[in-house]
Amino acid sequence: xxxxxxxxxxxxxxxxPIRCQDALQLAFRELVDHAVDSGWKEAExxxxxxxxAEHQSLALTSSERTEALLRALKQLT
Numbered sequence: 001x002x003x004x005x006x007x008x009x010x011x012x013x014x015x016x017p018i019r020c021q022d023a024l025q026l027a028f029r030e031l032v033d034h035a036v037d038s039g040w041k042e043a044e045x046x047x048x049x050x051x052x053a054e055h056q057s058l059a060l061t062s063s064e065r066t067e068a069l070l071r072a073l074k075q076l077t
Contacts, residue, residue, distance in 0.1 A: 032045050
């Protein structure tokens with residue numbers, strides 16, 4: 001799999017999401033191509049990756065909310 005470059009912009013840079021996409025593009029394409037070569041249809045692969053990304057995003061958000069709630073509870077005690 002292709003190397004993914006490190007960020008070269010600050011976290012508050014408005015172009016950071018685009019730079020991240022640029023960094024991921026080649027590795028993403030290789031992953032899709034590999035799955036297609038394994039027998040999956042490209043539409044299935046893209047749908048699967050979209051679902052996986054959504055699930056991971058929800059898990060991250062839930063984890064962050066749980067941590068914030070735990071911090072708030074600790075401050076109350």
